[in-house]
Amino acid sequence: MNANDRIRDLYQDVILDHSRRPRNRRAMDGPSHAARSENPSCGDEVSVCLQIDDRGVIGDIAFRGQSCAIATASASLMTEVLAGKTPAQARTLFDRFRAIAAGGAASAPGGMETETGRLNMLSALRHFPAREKCAALPWQTMLAALDNPKERQ
Amino acid sequence: MSVEAIETFPKPSVAAGGGSAPYDVEAVRADFPILDRPVRGRPLVYLDTAASAQKPAQVMDAERSFYAEDYANIHRGLYFLSQRATECYDGARRKVQAFLNAQHEHEIIFTRSATEGINLVASSFGEAFLKDGDEVLITGLEHHSNIVPWQLLRRRKGIVLKVAPVNDRGEVPLEEFTKLLGPRTRLAAFAHVSNALGTVLPVADMIRAAHGAGARVLVDGSQSVVHLGADVQALDCDFFVFSGHKLYGPTGIGVLYGKEALLDAMPPYQGGGDMIAGVTFEKTTFAPLPAKFEAGTPAIAQAVGLGAAVDYVNRLGLGRIRAHETILLDHATSRLAAIKSLSVMGTAPDKASVISFVMDGVHPHDIAQVLDGEGVAIRAGHHCAQPVMARFGVPATARASFGLYNTIAEVDAFVETVERVEALFVQ
Numbered sequence: 001m002n003a004n005d006r007i008r009d010l011y012q013d014v015i016l017d018h019s020r021r022p023r024n025r026r027a028m029d030g031p032s033h034a035a036r037s038e039n040p041s042c043g044d045e046v047s048v049c050l051q052i053d054d055r056g057v058i059g060d061i062a063f064r065g066q067s068c069a070i071a072t073a074s075a076s077l078m079t080e081v082l083a084g085k086t087p088a089q090a091r092t093l094f095d096r097f098r099a100i101a102a103g104g105a106a107s108a109p110g111g112m113e114t115e116t117g118r119l120n121m122l123s124a125l126r127h128f129p130a131r132e133k134c135a136a137l138p139w140q141t142m143l144a145a146l147d148n149p150k151e152r153q
Numbered sequence: 154m155s156v157e158a159i160e161t162f163p164k165p166s167v168a169a170g171g172g173s174a175p176y177d178v179e180a181v182r183a184d185f186p187i188l189d190r191p192v193r194g195r196p197l198v199y200l201d202t203a204a205s206a207q208k209p210a211q212v213m214d215a216e217r218s219f220y221a222e223d224y225a226n227i228h229r230g231l232y233f234l235s236q237r238a239t240e241c242y243d244g245a246r247r248k249v250q251a252f253l254n255a256q257h258e259h260e261i262i263f264t265r266s267a268t269e270g271i272n273l274v275a276s277s278f279g280e281a282f283l284k285d286g287d288e289v290l291i292t293g294l295e296h297h298s299n300i301v302p303w304q305l306l307r308r309r310k311g312i313v314l315k316v317a318p319v320n321d322r323g324e325v326p327l328e329e330f331t332k333l334l335g336p337r338t339r340l341a342a343f344a345h346v347s348n349a350l351g352t353v354l355p356v357a358d359m360i361r362a363a364h365g366a367g368a369r370v371l372v373d374g375s376q377s378v379v380h381l382g383a384d385v386q387a388l389d390c391d392f393f394v395f396s397g398h399k400l401y402g403p404t405g406i407g408v409l410y411g412k413e414a415l416l417d418a419m420p421p422y423q424g425g426g427d428m429i430a431g432v433t434f435e436k437t438t439f440a441p442l443p444a445k446f447e448a449g450t451p452a453i454a455q456a457v458g459l460g461a462a463v464d465y466v467n468r469l470g471l472g473r474i475r476a477h478e479t480i481l482l483d484h485a486t487s488r489l490a491a492i493k494s495l496s497v498m499g500t501a502p503d504k505a506s507v508i509s510f511v512m513d514g515v516h517p518h519d520i521a522q523v524l525d526g527e528g529v530a531i532r533a534g535h536h537c538a539q540p541v542m543a544r545f546g547v548p549a550t551a552r553a554s555f556g557l558y559n560t561i562a563e564v565d566a567f568v569e570t571v572e573r574v575e576a577l578f579v580q
Contacts, residue, residue, distance in 0.1 A: 003193035007526035011519075011577060020514075020578075039294050040540065042518055043548040044534045068516035134518065 350499025352508030
C-alpha cells in the first residue's frame with residue numbers, strides 16, 4: 001500500500017461523512033456525567049456528556065468541541081456505538097478501539113461484534129501513530145466523564 | 154579543521170557574500186544530504202524550516218572533523234588538544250560576533266537556545282534591575298519562549314507584563330507599542346520576525362521608542378537571523394538572542410548577545426565550573442565575560458557547527474537568500490490566493506518567508522496529514538504562539554515556511570496538494 005492509498009484509507013468516505021456531519025455533536029441539559037479534555041500539542045478540545053439512566057445504561061451521549069476530522073469522526077462514531085451500553089461495555093469497546101488503532105486484532109470475548117466491526121473504520125490509524133492521539137481524545141474524555149458523576153439536583 | 158580556516162570569516166554585511174552570481178538553488182540543495190531522502194516514496198518537500206532548518210554537509214563535517222581531530226574539553230590548561238578545542242570554540246564565538254556585528258567578542262554568550270537566552274535575561278537582568286511594579290512590555294506576536302519567562306519572573310518579582318496589540322494584518326502598530334511605554338517600563342522584549350505569521354516587526358523604531366522611555370530592549374532574532382540578519386550595533390538593542398538550529402546549524406546551541414556594561418552588571422545565571430575566578434567556601438569571585446554566563450562544559454562541538462553554519466550563510470549571502478525566499482513566498486502567496494476555501498493569516502506587506510493559513514471546514518492537522526502523504530512537510534498547530542491563534546480566533550493554523558534550499562517546483566507541489574485537500578474535504 002503506498003502513501004496515497006494510506007491517506008485515502010485514513011480519510012475514507014465513512015470518516016469524512018462523520019467529520020462533515022457529526023452525529024450527536026450538541027449540548028446536553030443536565031448530564032449525569034461530563035468531562036472536557038484538550039490535546040496540548042494541537043489545542044484541540046473535546047467535551048463529552050453522558051446520561052446514565054436508572055437501568056445503568058448510557059441513555060444519551062453527546063460531544064462538543066473543536067477538533068480535526070479524525071477526532072471529530074472518532075467522537076461521532078463513539079457516540080453511536082456507546083448509546084445503550086453499560087459503562088463496563090463502554091470500557092470494553094474503548095479497549096477494542098485501542099487495539100484496532102494499534103493494528104491488533106479486536107476479537108475478544110464479550111460480544112458486541114457489530115459495534116466492534118464499526119470501529120474497524122479507524123483501522124487505518126495503525127499507519128499514523130501520531131493521529132492515534134486525535135482519535136483517542138474523545139474516548140479518553142468519555143472515560144474521564146464516567147469517573148466524574150455530576151451532583152444531582 | 155585548521156586554525157586558519159577558523160580565523161577567516163567573511164564580513165557580516167547583509168548585502169555581501171556570494172557576489173552577484175545568480176542564486177543556484179540546485180547547487181545549494183546538493184549541500185543538504187537529507188533532501189535526497191525519499192519520504193513516503195516521494196521526494197521530500199521540506200517546508201518547516203521556521204521550526205528547524207535542515208543542515209548542510211559543511212555543518213556536519215565541521216562537527217565531525219572537530220571530534221575527529223581537535224576534541225578535548227576547553228579551558229583545561231596546557232595540553233595541546235584542549236588548546237585546539239578552545240581555539241575552535243573561541244573562533245566560533247568570533248564568527249557569531251562578526252555575524253551580529255557585536256562590538257566585543259565577549260558580548261557573545263553561548264547558550265542552549267534562544268529560549269535559554271531569554272530565560273537568562275529574565276532571571277539575571279530581572280534579579281539585578283527589576284522590582285515590584287516595574288513593567289516588561291512584549292507584543293501579541295511572541296513565541297511562548299518570550300512570554301513564559303516573564304510570567305515566571307512576575308511570580309518572583311511582582312513585575313507587570315504588558316502586551317502590545319496585534320492588528321488584523323498581523324502587525325504590531327508602532328503607535329500602539331509606544332503608547333504602552335511608560336515611566337515604569339524597564340524592558341521591552343519582542344520578536345524581530347513572528348514565527349507564527351512571518352511579520353517583520355519595525356524593530357529599529359521600536360528600540361528607539363523604548364530607549365526614549367528609558368527601557369532596555371531584548372530582541373528575539375530566532376526567525377530574523379535566517380532571513381534578514383541583524384546588526385546589533387546599528388539596531389542598538391541591549392540584548393539579542395537566536396538559536397543555532399534555525400540558522401542551518403546544530404541543535405543545543407544558541408546565542409545571547411548583550412551589551413558589555415549590562416552583562417557586567419548582571420549576576421551569573423548558573424553556577425559551576427568555568428564561570429569562576431576563584432572559589433573558597435566563604436566566597437566565590439566570578440570569571441569575566443563571557444565565561445561568567447557559561448557555567449559548566451558548554452556545547453563545544455555544536456558551537457563549532459554553528460560557526461560553520463554562519464560561514465555557510467555568509468558565503469551564500471543573506472541578501473541573495475532573502476531575494477530567493479521572497480520569490481518563493483510571492484509565488485506561494487499568489488497561488489494560494491486562488492484557493493477559495495483558504496485564508497492566509499498574517500498579511501503584512503513586510504513578511505519573511507512564512508505562510509500561515511486555514512481552510513474553511515478543514516482542520517490544520519488534516520491538511521498537514523494529507524500533505525505528508527505526498528512527502529510535503531509543513532507544520533500544523535499553534536506554533537508555540539497560542540495568543541496569536543487566539544487573536545485570530547483559530548485553535549491552530551497550517552504553516553509552510555521556505556528556506557534557502559526550497560524551489561519553485563516544491564512550492565507548486567505544495568500548492569497542488571493543498572488543492573487536493575480542498576477537493577477531499579470541502580464540499
